[in-house]
Amino acid sequence: MLYLKRVNKFTHKYFIPEIVSFIKKIYNQEKVLLHEPVFLGNEKKYLQKCIDSTFVSYVGEYVTEFEDMIAKYTDSNYAVAVVNGTVALKLALEVCGVKPGDEVITQPLTFVATVNAISHCKASPVFIDIDTDTLGMSPEKLELFLKDETTCKYGKVINKKTKNKISAIVPVHTFGFPCRIDDIVQIGNRYNIPIIEDSAESLGSFYKEKHTGNFGRAGIISFNGNKIITTGGGGMIITNDEQIATKAKHLSTTAKVPHGWEYVHDEIGYNYRMPNINAAVGVAQMENINKILKNKKETAELYKQFISTFEDIKYFDKLSYTNPNYWLNTILFNDISIRNEFLEITNNQGIQTRPAWRLLNKLIMYRNCISGNLDNALIISDKIVNLPSGYRK
Ligand SMILES: Cc1ncc(COP(=O)(O)O)c(C=O)c1O
Structure with missing residues (x-):
């Protein structure tokens, strides 16, 4: 024995x-x-190329190349590169319809950035328990909360106590371990609440052979220095919804109307676009x-x-x-x-x-x-x- x-x-x-x-x-x-x-490959070479080309900032070939690599790897239709995972989540929530005064369901065991992103949308987090075998949101507890604590009014899910709309659910693939994402998505679909996956920690993690972040309306990834691959600082929104991708890219690039030389902006956007110099590191990292x-x-x-x-x-x-x-x-x-x-x-x-x-x-x-x-x-x-x-x- x-x-x-x-x-x-x-x-x-x-x-x-x-x-x-x-x-x-x-x-x-x-x-x-x-x-x-860890830097195993072409990081220095691509950084040198950026500097030599002078394209170190928001314009440059590495940003789109890095987006394409992430979209391909995660099997998502679209990827939008931004300056970090926190703003990726904030922007994903915003383009998926989270408005000031709404409530967003998430889990209590996660990095503070998950809930900060919700707060940055001027929405309030609602904490739902995790499963002990995934450390991610418990579908049973989520369902129970929605059944007991909410009501449906004019197609919106409303918290009975606060009368606020619940406009998104953010499960987390904690420490890179996938949560029961398909059950969570099914519940979200039944209640018509979009799921935005916080897959900041789970690049390279698959649930039933599908990449995490690719189950809900959108997912986000972080490329902070402590993550599986890094761009120094960086984040990505992944989605299969063209409208979400287009809107996220537009807002992240100061809502500039594309034009060769004119500067016209058609809404209040953000300066969230990932710089070329960071994306250059990301491309080299993805190669390994x-x-x-x-x-x-x-x-x-x-x-x-x-x-x-x-x-x-x-x-x-x-x-x-x-x-x-x-x-x-x-x-x-x-x-x-x-x-x-x-x-x-x-x-x-x-x-x-x-x-x-x-x-x-x-x-x-x-x-x-x-x-x-x-x-x-x-x-x-x-x-x-x-x-x-x-x-x-
Ligand atoms: C679960 C989770 N969400 C969001 C973030 C935010 O990412 P970033 O640090 O790139 O802003 C992180 C990581 O740092 C994270 O671990």
Whole structure:
């Protein structure tokens, strides 16, 4: 019989160093960051080309090339490149019809940018619980909330308590693990509420062989330095809806009416377009995405095997029919005090680990927002630790 090592209050002093040594060994480094960017190919060459051409800003061939690469890779009809994932989400919400005073349903366990983007539309977030096996929005809890707490008036879904319209649902593919997106989309369709997927963390993650971000009305991706590929800073809206893509591109480029030399703008737009210099890095990064994903999958397998030798720590694994990018490998501790000690010891020893984000419904700006029952998020968020997950050289 396999002997599993128990990580309890009597034994953790032995086993935490064992995990630290393992991480140092697989990365072959004394200090390991959570997720460093990696530049494996033509990044410098394409940057040099940008500089030589003087097209470093919003005009230049790399922006459209990068959009085409992302559209092709995600199998989306359209991709619109912008300066970061937060504005990608804000703009996607706006073009999908979110208006000031509306409510937008999302989950409490995500990076703050998800709800900030909702607030930037002057809408209010409504928090719905997650599933513990995906860390993404729970379709059951979503359905329950819509059934019990909303009513339909003139084709709009209205929150019975606040009388506000619910104009979008934003599920998140947390840490790159796909949530039950097809069930969520079905519910959205039934209630006629658009789904905008926050796939900021899930480039390279597939749900039933379809790329995340490609299920709802639109999806967004982040290319921040800590993501699976980076453009320094950057974001993308992906969609199969031509009108949404056209509107997003128009608004992101100061709503300028296309013309060779005249400057006419037909609405209040934004200066959100991704610069060519960032897109140049993105193109080079995309050329190596499969290599990066393969490396990350191997790392995930190493962690999975190793963590399975402990009884009181669980490797957070994918749903069987999904193929995640393993952006951040995640483990779950039974005991919160041991979890906290693990965080302290690892970080003190140069191994960058981190807990889950503080639940958003507990943050000072969002603590008065409407929430459904959040039991799953409350329980699991105290167990989570993200392990170093970057490319192993
Ligand atoms: C879930 C989630 N949503 C949105 C964002 C925002 O992306 P960005 O940092 O590019 O603005 C991030 C990442 O940073 C994220 O992790």
